[in-house]
Amino acid sequence: MTSSFSGNKNWRDWFKPFARLGYGARGLVYLVIAFFVLSASVTAGSSGDAKSAIRFLTQSRISEVLTPLLIVSLAGYSLWRLVQAVFDTDHHGTSAVGLGTRIGLVGSAVSYGFLLLYSFSLWRGSGSSGDSGGFAEIAASFLGATPVSLILASIFLVVGGAHFYKAATRKYRDHIKASDKATAWIDIAAIGGLVSRGLIFFIIAFLFYRSGLSAGGDDQAGTGDALDFIAGLPFGNWLLAAMGIGLFLFSLYSFAEAIWRRINVEDA
Template identity: 35%
Template sequence: MTQAELDQQLGRWARMGYGSRGVIYLVIGGLALLAALGERGGQTTSSKGAMLKILEQPFGNVLFFLLIIGLLGYSTWRAIQCFKDPDGHGSSGKGLAVRTGLLISAVAHTALAFWAAKLLIGAGSGGSLQNGGNGFLTTNLGQIALGIAGIAVIVTGFARIYKGATARFEKYMNIPSDKRRWARPVCQFGLIARGVVWLIIGWLLIKAAWLASGGEIGGTSEALAMLRDQSYGRWLLGIVAAGLFSFGIYCFLEAAYRRINCSIVDPGQNR
């Protein structure tokens, strides 16, 4: 296989990864929207919960396997983005921060894929999504690490909101002009909603650090539940849930129209 053929295969794998992430967010957003509407089967859940729901469907094992392959492809592309910098983020402080975030994303999605693979072959922990072994997080050093992580997540949340509000995602995508009219607001809505969820998760992490309650770390499911429990919670949950569903559509648009170059030499050419 030539280098060009390998790069083409990696590009297809990365697009499959964007699609897999889109499926997960469609499920998360759809279930949360049903919960906001008070419909049967609605619930607030996380990426793992969404994948478990997919596993319960007809041909769930096949769909689950395809999601695992896609997540590994997405992780590989994230690693390429970090180390080869095809988007031209550079080596400035801001650029290194973005590339570090891409590496963290690669690690997180790899971990999710391996969790799913273990579950598929029967070696996983079943439907348990609870955190275990978090004794370190209740120590002074663990609280500091958790607080720093919370601040980083909040910064990332604001970055997602900014990316959505300014439509900066368009510089990395080739969306056809006939689709841009509806695609742009959908993508913006999705990114902003996801940013809001990240802000809440960051707050939950800081709260856990402050209270030394490392065993109660919140994620997407807890963030959505927190929205639901507020005044006008069903409205808030419904809006954010619709936004997360829109983020799933955004992921599908990335799968179709994202510029993906796995063999770039000059990081500045895609700026």
């Protein structure tokens, strides 16, 4: 009995900082994306996406130290997202909103798993500068582009709605343990960041939906496509700058979660 408890305790002890590193990695990736977006808003250049951020981080002067840490951190984040979704450690339940949130957690685990593999391929020198396609391309080869596009559009719509719900109700506070002063600043970062990221998910849903209704349309859409869509709107540069600020706030929110988030693996 004592040995078993000690083993479980040790597992919790090493997994919690592992998961916190994951939130830090997410914050770092979104910090770089925000930099790209803000730069694009004043230069009319490409806004970039998560892969662009990963390439930037893995090809920087400190990449020999940063890249292995980034790979470990992304692994921690992906694994923690799966634990959250499967074991419902945050008690989202099985309501429509709860299931939508848990589906979003699985999607997050998969997407950051792809970033993990992409980071590793760059570290090993086998990565390319192009887009590898990912889940949408693989699934489309089996099911067809139109069904996959419509399914993904629905998923991103639900996940985007969950972000808005989380921001409006401040449900993120249920999982944050910080002082009142720190929470006031976390509110600014969380609400601004969640709304901005939710908007991106809504735009991705729209792009997938449009692709599904157009014969022979592209079966892929991502953050970069959503940001390019925003840039093409009237006053696109201003909207892009606002989105860059929102993504910067989301990076701050991620760093705050790395510090104050409850990593309740004992509920798994």
